[in-house]
Amino acid sequence: MTTMTYALPDSMTMLRRQLKHMLRYPSLTLQLLMMPILFLLLFVYVFGGTLGDGIGGPSGGRSAYLDYVAPGILLMTIASAVMGTSISVAMDMTEGIIDRFRTMAIARVSVLTGHVLGSMVQIFICTAAVLGVAIAVGYRPQAGVADWLALIGAFALIAFALTWLTVAAGISAKSVETASNTPMPLVFLPFIGSGFVPTESMPGWMQWFADYQPFTPYIEVTRGLLSGTGVEQSDVVLTFAWSIAIALFGYTAARIKFNRR
Amino acid sequence: MFDLGLLLTLYPPAKRGTMNTEPLAIEARNLRKSYGDDTVLDGIDIAVPRGGIYALLGPNGAGKTTTVNILSTLIDADGGEARIGGRDVSAEADRVREQIGVTGQFAAIDDLLTGTENLRLMGRLHHLDRSESRSRAERLLEEFDLVDAAARRPSTYSGGMRRRLDLAMSLMGDPRVIFLDEPTTGLDPRSRRTMWTIIRELAAEGVTIFLTTQYLEEADELADRIAVLDGGRIVAEGTADELKRLIPGGHLSLRLNRDDQIEAAAELLGATATDPEQLTVQVPGDGSVDSLRSLIERLDRASIEVDELTVHTPDLDDVFLALTERPENRKESVR
Ligand SMILES: Nc1ncnc2c1ncn2[C@@H]1O[C@H](COP(=O)(O)OP(=O)(O)OP(=O)(O)O)[C@@H](O)[C@H]1O
Ligand SMILES: [Mg+2]
Numbered sequence: 001m002t003t004m005t006y007a008l009p010d011s012m013t014m015l016r017r018q019l020k021h022m023l024r025y026p027s028l029t030l031q032l033l034m035m036p037i038l039f040l041l042l043f044v045y046v047f048g049g050t051l052g053d054g055i056g057g058p059s060g061g062r063s064a065y066l067d068y069v070a071p072g073i074l075l076m077t078i079a080s081a082v083m084g085t086s087i088s089v090a091m092d093m094t095e096g097i098i099d100r101f102r103t104m105a106i107a108r109v110s111v112l113t114g115h116v117l118g119s120m121v122q123i124f125i126c127t128a129a130v131l132g133v134a135i136a137v138g139y140r141p142q143a144g145v146a147d148w149l150a151l152i153g154a155f156a157l158i159a160f161a162l163t164w165l166t167v168a169a170g171i172s173a174k175s176v177e178t179a180s181n182t183p184m185p186l187v188f189l190p191f192i193g194s195g196f197v198p199t200e201s202m203p204g205w206m207q208w209f210a211d212y213q214p215f216t217p218y219i220e221v222t223r224g225l226l227s228g229t230g231v232e233q234s235d236v237v238l239t240f241a242w243s244i245a246i247a248l249f250g251y252t253a254a255r256i257k258f259n260r261r
Numbered sequence: 262m263f264d265l266g267l268l269l270t271l272y273p274p275a276k277r278g279t280m281n282t283e284p285l286a287i288e289a290r291n292l293r294k295s296y297g298d299d300t301v302l303d304g305i306d307i308a309v310p311r312g313g314i315y316a317l318l319g320p321n322g323a324g325k326t327t328t329v330n331i332l333s334t335l336i337d338a339d340g341g342e343a344r345i346g347g348r349d350v351s352a353e354a355d356r357v358r359e360q361i362g363v364t365g366q367f368a369a370i371d372d373l374l375t376g377t378e379n380l381r382l383m384g385r386l387h388h389l390d391r392s393e394s395r396s397r398a399e400r401l402l403e404e405f406d407l408v409d410a411a412a413r414r415p416s417t418y419s420g421g422m423r424r425r426l427d428l429a430m431s432l433m434g435d436p437r438v439i440f441l442d443e444p445t446t447g448l449d450p451r452s453r454r455t456m457w458t459i460i461r462e463l464a465a466e467g468v469t470i471f472l473t474t475q476y477l478e479e480a481d482e483l484a485d486r487i488a489v490l491d492g493g494r495i496v497a498e499g500t501a502d503e504l505k506r507l508i509p510g511g512h513l514s515l516r517l518n519r520d521d522q523i524e525a526a527a528e529l530l531g532a533t534a535t536d537p538e539q540l541t542v543q544v545p546g547d548g549s550v551d552s553l554r555s556l557i558e559r560l561d562r563a564s565i566e567v568d569e570l571t572v573h574t575p576d577l578d579d580v581f582l583a584l585t586e587r588p589e590n591r592k593e594s595v596r
Contacts, residue, residue, distance in 0.1 A: 016385075103335055104358055105355050
């Protein structure tokens with residue numbers, strides 16, 4: 001009897017709406033792709049030779065660094081895409097149609113889940129595109145079928161958590177500018193983690209932060225799966241723990257913010 | 262015939278539901294809303310029977326949108342209660358939402374979707390089946406003269422077209438009560454008339470309509486009952502005619518030829534104001550042909566020469582000047 005019965009169909013309707021928006025406004029998606037691709041090329045071609053020698057020892061060089069940095073760039077892609085979520089949620093909240101949704105007997109949360117699901121689709125498109133560029137410049141993942149499936153699962157979990165967080169950021173933002181700035185730190189977290197250099201090379205206090213912040217386990221899991229060398233259990237546990245915590249926090253904050261007006 | 266008074270004593274209002282008496286379509290009692298120190302609604306009552314057209318008339322900032330927002334479950338009132346079709350707007354918000362369609366003051370449409378897609382989105386959210394949704398959308402596009410624009414995005418529409426699409430979207434769910442917040446503000450006279458026709462047709466189908474407007478003329482054209490909102494209170498309520506009788510705003514303005522006749526004319530006609538510089542004399546009157554004829558005859562007999570005669574019918578200015586000048590309606594607090 002309640003409108004919650006409609007949570008699923010309403011969410012699908014809202015997802016459709018988001019996908020249409022994405023198709024009609026592809027420049028946002030392209031913009032989100034620019035940064036990770038630029039960083040990929042910069043780090044491989046400019047810093048790659050030197051950094052590769054530092055990481056891989058004698059057998060290092062550019063291609064060793066490409067292997068090392070690709071997972072970090074993929075996580076950076078996710079971070080960049082969820083920044084887009086925050087922007088599009090904030091833009092959507094200024095649209096009159098949101099008030100129309102509020103006066104309709106629909107599952108209210110579907111306005112938000114539509115954004116979350118839409119962003120997840122966008123994230124998969126973006127990560128696939130960036131992976132394609134990495135492969136084009138010589139990256140060769142060693143993942144088996146099971147690894148790929150696990151990677152898709154891991155990305156879905158990470159994307160789900162981070163989009164709820166940035167949906168909350170987008171709703172809370174007073175302006176579209178704020179909405180694009182608030183999630184900015186996410187894009188830099190791979191740097192203060194194991195994305196570009198091993199955390200052991202950092203000073204002690206920073207290493208402590210780097211080892212436990214969400215992006216390091218995310219990157220380590222991705223790296224393990226893509227290289228086919230397996231993943232550490234502690235990284236899997238941290239990935240789940242962080243994702244669940246972030247998703248719960250984001251979901252709760254988003255709902256509270258959306259219902260208050 | 263039965264005695265309504267007796268009936269009401271036997272079945273007090275609270276029990277009337279069991280008697281098959283329809284609840285009012287819209288009913289609000291003592292609604293209050295403040296933003297900080299700013300009291301926007303200071304206890305207003307509204308009653309609209311099923312199928313009625315009710316107009317809330319008021320100037321900028323009177324609280325019209327606030328009232329619509331409360332009645333349409335968008336915001337909560339601070340006090341009082343409101344029911345739509347007998348359902349409480351805050352306790353049974355979803356039951357209320359099932360009955361209503363809302364066309365807010367500012368277009369509530371998705372600019373990235375086409376006209377058709379906007380309507381189909383509504384169809385999906387009302388959980389209509391595909392064919393029903395499609396045929397309803399087609400019918401509305403046709404009725405609202407949007408067929409040619411259906412495949413375009415609303416950002417390419419004119420103001421009137423956007424308004425019509427907005428209203429069409431509110432109708433996809435076949436609502437029993439419709440809220441229209443300033444449906445014709447910014448429309449040209451032709452579009453305004455089109456909108457009026459649409460509204461009248463909806464009412465004829467038995468839909469209850471609650472509209473807000475800044476134009477007395479619009480309320481006069483459409484509404485069965487008009488309420489004038491000012492300073493957070495309803496300062497007058499009634500049919501258009503009842504309301505006009507309250508408003509002593511109608512007057513005639515005469516511009517004379519000679520300034521030495523102003524006093525004579527003022528005395529003869531019982532003028533309410535004179536302006537010797539402009540040579541004008543203001544006389545109360547409604548501008549009916551009979552009153553004009555007798556006025557001119559009297560002026561002729563007194564040999565008073567008139568250059569120009571203008572009839573002022575009461576407009577919103579007159580309504581507000583008249584209704585808010587009375588001290589009992591003046592706001593106590595001065596911000
Ligand atoms: N969210 C809000 N916060 C603070 N004040 C508000 C808010 N919403 C409305 N108000 C105030 O309430 C008063 C009434 O506003 P409302 O929008 O209901 O007026 P209105 O009659 O619809 O006016 P208009 O004809 O300009 O649309 C205004 O003084 C406005 O500043
Ligand atoms: Mg308004």
